Amino acid sequence: MEQSILWVAVTAVFLLGWLMKLMDRNSAKQQQQLPPGPPKIPLIGNLYQLNKGGELLHVVLAKMAQEYGTIMTVWFGGLQPSIVVSDYDLVWKVLVTKASDFSARKLPDLTRIISANFQTLATCDVGQHWHSLRRGLHSSALNPQTISDQAPLQEKDIAHLISSFDQEASSNNGLVHPLPKLRKLVIRLLARFCFGPEFPNDEVFVEKMDCAVEDFIKQTGHTSLVHLFAITKYIPGLWRPYKEAESLKQRVKELLSPYLNTNKPSSPNCYLSFLLSQGLSDDVVILNLFELFSLAIDSTASAIAWSLAFMIHNEEVQEKVFEEVKHKLGGRVRENVVSVEKVSEMEYVRAVVKETVRMRPILPVAPQRAERDSELGGVKVREGTAVVMNLYAVLRDERVWREPNRFMPERFVGESDVEGMERCFVSFGVGRRICPGMELAKLQVALTLANLVKSFVWGSAVEGQLPDLNEDFRTFVLTMKTPLVARIVPRQC
CATH class of the missing domain: 3.30.43.20 (Uridine Diphospho-n-acetylenolpyruvylglucosamine Reductase; domain 2)
Known part of the structure; x- marks a missing residue:
């Protein structure tokens, strides 16, 4: 006990002295x-x-x-x-x-541990390596032809999602928990972009990747500000996050290494094919793949969950979405799923997506x-x-956005200053650091929403008690503080 107290005291004195030294050294710069x-x-x-x-x-x-x-x-x-x-x-x-x-x-x-010493696209400084990764991602996984080829598989995933919601509701008095299913939907999509369209529907892989990303977010979310400095890895009581990060990295390598060593990518346009062609180390390849999953899963799934929650709060918005879907399908809402092609024609659905990520920006x-x-x-x-x-402040600026705290998708449909709002629509960033998967994310969210509203009426889990719209900032993504639970009723027409 006394030895532990001594360690804490010595560490505190050491840190204080070190911080004071840094402050003195930087004082001239701070003038x-x-x-x-x-x-x-x-x-x-x-x-x-x-x-x-x-x-x-x-x-x-x-x-x-x-x-x-x-x-x-x-x-x-x-x-x-x-x-x-x-x-x-x-x-x-x-x-x-x-x-x-x-x-x-x-x-x-x-962050060095899970980014191969800052050699992933999101963590490296802009330079030759960054430009190479960015161009490669766009020319492989995110090129228009690759995205177009994925459409039938996305629609198949959506049909499976609707069926799974129907089954959950049937056995749970109409209640569903959307987020876990939405996360797995996104993982399957990303796996095909990373490894090729022939990637099998491997539930073991999906579960392990889901757990790895969840642990990554928890670890980075609990990181203290003192971990900005490398010296903390040597200080008793502060080194534990480094140990946890190393353990997570090992799990990720065990999960993804087989796709580097034994499986040849099924498509020359998948992200793995590009990364392998660059002569990068296995660590850099694996951690760039994992970064894509870790950045896209929570952001995309949460955007869908937020949209559903806002539509439960605003029933008229949900009905407008349904009416647009019904109109574009020619009234045949019971037939199959809403296709990727049809969703691209649905202006109001896309406006709901934009308004959702304005109200709850991904970053x-x-x-x-x-x-x-x-x-x-x-x-x-x-x-x-x-x-x-x-x-967040830019997206709530009253000089740009009329009634900025109100959920109002109509602002993106026929407003006199839509162009001005589009310029200030920074939910995905702007410039060279803009989210490379922005268009794919918006498409996936719109496709999922159109189909979920086509298939079900979404309501509160408890009558008279609307979903909690409070936020939780999990490292880099705004998620729902209280995960959405909804009551769904299959549509009859």
Whole structure:
């Protein structure tokens, strides 16, 4: 017991001394003229304010911006300032106009383990390796012909999904839990893009990948700010997340290695074929594949779940979706599934998808790092400074969005300033770091929604008690704090 207390005391003294040394070393750099921001406390900066009242980070930052301006200084700890921008024009400058100045990443050292030392598409800085991965993803898995070839398989998956919801509801008094099924739907889709259209419907693979991604999100979500620094892996009590990350990496390698070593990809246009053609190490190939799953599963499945929840809250929206589907199918709603081709003609369904990810953006905050000294909104930004874009605030800007806190898909249909709203629609990012799978994700969400509303009336699990719309920011994706449970009734026409 005494030895444990001694270890804690020694560690605390060591960390304090180390932090003070870093603060002294960086003090000259911090004398730059910074934009206004909330007052900070030594060592912890503004952390005490960012966790105040239980509100999520993007919401707190949006409220701060109302007081301190759309470009402000926030200290996520006491070592270096971060510049937070909450204005579309400034976000555009960071991600487009001055992208070469602000395209570097600033990630926790812990991320090295599950990213092959920052060699995956989402974690590496923009350079030759990044450009190669980005071009390869677009020319292989995400090229238009590959996506088109997937349509019949997507429709088959949807038919299976509808059947599974029907079975669950029949045995559970009409109640269904959508998210687990939606996650597995996305995994099957991604597996074919990664390994080729002939990838078998392997339920063991689906279950293991689902568990691995869930564990990855839990681990990264629980990572402390102190894990920004590599030294924490040597400090008692702080090294456990590193051990867990190494264990997860080993599980991922065991799951994906067989597809590198024994199986030849069934399509030259799958992502694995491209990665193998680049002469990359097995770790880099495997962890780029895993990154695709980890980024796409929760974001896509959660977007579908959010859409269903919003439509339960807004019955008139659900009925408009059904009427559009019925119209496009010529009234034959009981026949087969809504096809990918038909969904592309459904303007209102696509508007529901856009409004959902405006209200609950996939990535509410986007951190970048200045690669060189630059300027932003009249403020000099030093090399290495973190620049955090609050995309949530941009998507709730009253100057752009009429009644921004109201779920209103009609804003994307026939509004006088649809073009202006499209410019400010940053739910998937903009510029060189825009989500590479944006179009595929929007298609999959729209396809799933159209078919689920065609097949069932979606309502509250408990009469008079609407679904909880509170958010939970799981690492990088806004999910539902209380997973959706709904009551469904098969449509009769």
